[in-house]
Amino acid sequence: MTRRDAGPARDAARSTGRAPAGPRRRAVLGAGLALGGLAVAPASAARPGSPALVRRGRPGLSLGVASGDVTRTTAVLWGRADAPGRLVAEVREPGRGGGWRRVPGPVVGTGTDLTGTVRLDGLRSGETYEYRLLVETADGPGEAASGRLTTAPRARRDVSFVWTGDTAGQGWGRHVDLGMPGFAAMHATEPDFVVHSGDTVYADGPIAPEVLLPDGTTWRNVVEDGVERRAQSLDEFRGRHRYNRGDAHVRALTAGAPLYAQWDDHEVTNNWYPGELLPADVYDRERRADVLARWGRQAFVEYHPFDGRRRDAEGKVYGSFSRGPHLDLFQLDMRTYRGANSPNVQPAAGPATRFLGQEQADWLVRETRRSRATWKVVLADMPLGVVVPDGSGFEAAANGDDGPPLGRELELADLLRRLRRARVTGLVWLTADVHWTAAHHYDPARAAFTDFDPFWEFVSGPIHAGAFPVGELDGTFGPRRVFAAGPSSANESPLGRNQYFGHVAVEGRTGTMTVTLRSTRGDVVHTEVLEPPVRR
Incomplete structure (x- = not known):
């Protein structure tokens, strides 16, 4: 619109x-500079505005990874390979000493602009999983890109x-x-x-x-x-x-x-x-x-x-x-x-x-x-x-x-x-x-x-x-x-000063929902606390 x-x-x-x-529960961008009131990644990080870097040698996933359609026991991983080949996911089981599970995905090529998804099954509810996604070509496996996701909980959690x-x-x-x-x-x-x-x-x-x-x-x-x-x-x-x-x-x-x-x-x-x-x-x-x-x-x-x-x-x-x-x-x-x-x-x-x-x-x-x-x-x-x-x-x-x-x-x-x-x-x-x-x-x-x-x-x-x-x-x-x-x-x-997003927090113990409207400069501009409704 x-x-x-x-x-x-x-x-x-x-x-x-x-x-x-x-x-902090997961790694975020490092401490940044203040430039015009906006948070900016430090110089040591990849330059945000620059074109994505394609590694020389082994193909990777230079546009990064994403997960989505996450449920209690399943998730979908996404990536775009730098060259045709088979997407492969590697998922680490949660907990100390958890091993890595290999999940082969589809062969990607020009028909999908080298994009593809890998579905993960058999996950445990309410757990955080680390994953890697890579492309395998005739020359062997490429560079992996990493991510993290948390499955939906069965228990009442924040x-x-x-x-x-x-x-x-x-x-x-x-x-x-x-x-x-x-x-x-x-x-x-x-x-x-x-x-x-x-x-x-x-x-x-x-x-x-x-x-x-x-x-x-x-x-x-x-x-x-x-x-x-x-x-x-x-x-x-x-x-x-x-x-x-x-x-x-x-x-x-x-x-x-x-x-x-x-x-x-x-x-x-x-x-x-x-x-x-x-x-x-x-x-x-x-x-x-x-x-x-x-x-x-x-x-x-x-x-x-x-x-x-x-x-x-x-x-x-x-x-x-x-x-x-x-x-x-x-x-x-x-x-x-x-x-x-x-x-x-x-x-x-x-x-x-x-x-x-x-x-x-x-x-x-x-x-x-x-x-x-x-x-x-x-x-x-x-x-x-x-x-x-x-x-x-x-x-x-x-x-x-x-x-x-x-x-x-x-x-x-x-x-x-x-x-x-x-x-x-x-x-x-x-x-x-x-x-x-x-x-x-x-x-x-x-x-x-x-x-x-x-x-x-x-x-x-x-x-x-x-x-x-x-x-x-x-x-x-x-x-x-x-x-x-x-x-x-x-x-x-x-x-x-008018770039915005919303944040929702639901308390596991009480079910209270707190909605905050925030500017991208870090300010909370409005808050509403909603008490759980009475079931009819």
């Missing part, structure tokens, strides 16, 4: 403070994670000196896992060598082949993912904690919808959004640690994951199944008002009803009540009319009604997309539509993109802006 208008001024923060340092969105957008690429330091800020919190809520790349956003800043200085990007133009081929979409993974901070974060990634619009192009025909003066080689989306989805899946067993023939990217007795995750796809963007005021539901689509909405109701977790965290790629214009129409569900549900709001109203009637408790929505951070509380007592239970929605990001002024809320579902923060002008650079 790219904002096309500015909303009201941001609200004042209810609480501010410094992010607690906390004990769990923490971070979430954000919007990476390398609006022309702000990997800075030649700083790289993308927001990822180092998330890494420093030592999360059990990471959620990227969409816009993992900006395939439609050209990255130029230099950007002139308002103060007359110059932002200098690392530029690699293809990123100076909009992606209109499979290799160009892949190139955007290679570009982001070339950042040392990104690689360190995904090596240190599992990643749950979802897509939104910029993995393809701004505000796209199925069936759209894009302007010929912008897309001169391929105008069909469906074709671009097929390439964009393929590249997105190839460059993230997805378990192939949870995808269908159409490449489904929504799913659910348990992270212990207190926490289940429900990851949505608000892009694939929607109708066309429009004025969004249709009085009756139909194909034009689809947002999640019936099958995905049914799945969410069914799976949240089955969940026994204290908290059911819905990972959405767009906010529910924020007004997001798209020309003369609307990009999200809200239409700017505070009255009864119309357009896509009809599907959302039906979903919230069904969740209430299914007696689903402990729903918390997390999202990004709008390039500012906020805490919203939805309550039927303030709403035009009243057949739902109150819930919280937390918005964060961007992690490394242009920041935008806080937008307007639609009153149909009764949102109250408890807190919001963003810049006063559009497209503030990552050097500003």
Whole structure:
């Protein structure tokens, strides 16, 4: 999503403070320098903005490793080899003196841009595993890249994670000196896992060598082949993912904690919808959004640690994951199944008002009803009540009319009604997309539509993109802006003070959830403490 208008001024923060340092459980980037208020890796570390180094001699995995789709007993490892060959994982059993287990993976080649995944089975719940991933060629094994992951616990344990969105957008690429330091800020919190809520790349956003800043200085990007133009081929979409993974901070974060990634619009192009025909003066080689989306989805899946067993023939990217007795995750796809963007005021539901689509909405109701977790965290790629214009129409569900549900709001109203009637408790929505951070509380007592239970929605990001002024809320579902923060002008650079991520900590003993909204400079800008809900 790219904002096309500015909303009201941001609200004042209810609480501010410094992010607690906390004990270190896993290695993070070494002590850094302060440069413009941003945390920067020391000179001895790999230069964040520089192209990823390919070792001479034996092939390695120069874009690092990642783990994902981690459950109590399984995990998926991801890597991109520097040469064709077979991916092989080596996993160390936890505990003192634990041995290494070898797990052969697939042969990778140009058909997947040398990317591949290795599924690990037979893991123990609540344990931390070290792993190595390497590629074996006819000349023997290559250089290994290492990582660490923690499986979901069965027992009630403390769990923490971070979430954000919007990476390398609006022309702000990997800075030649700083790289993308927001990822180092998330890494420093030592999360059990990471959620990227969409816009993992900006395939439609050209990255130029230099950007002139308002103060007359110059932002200098690392530029690699293809990123100076909009992606209109499979290799160009892949190139955007290679570009982001070339950042040392990104690689360190995904090596240190599992990643749950979802897509939104910029993995393809701004505000796209199925069936759209894009302007010929912008897309001169391929105008069909469906074709671009097929390439964009393929590249997105190839460059993230997805378990192939949870995808269908159409490449489904929504799913659910348990992270212990207190926490289940429900990851949505608000892009694939929607109708066309429009004025969004249709009085009756139909194909034009689809947002999640019936099958995905049914799945969410069914799976949240089955969940026994204290908290059911819905990972959405767009906010529910924020007004997001798209020309003369609307990009999200809200239409700017505070009255009864119309357009896509009809599907959302039906979903919230069904969740209430299914007696689903402990729903918390997390999202990004709008390039500012906020805490919203939805309550039927303030709403035009009243057949739902109150819930919280937390918005964060961007992690490394242009920041935008806080937008307007639609009153149909009764949102109250408890807190919001963003810049006063559009497209503030990552050097500003409005790059954000969120942090969630769930206490194992009590189930209390603490949500903090944080800047990438290390400041906690807002905190909400949520007590466990009463089961009905």
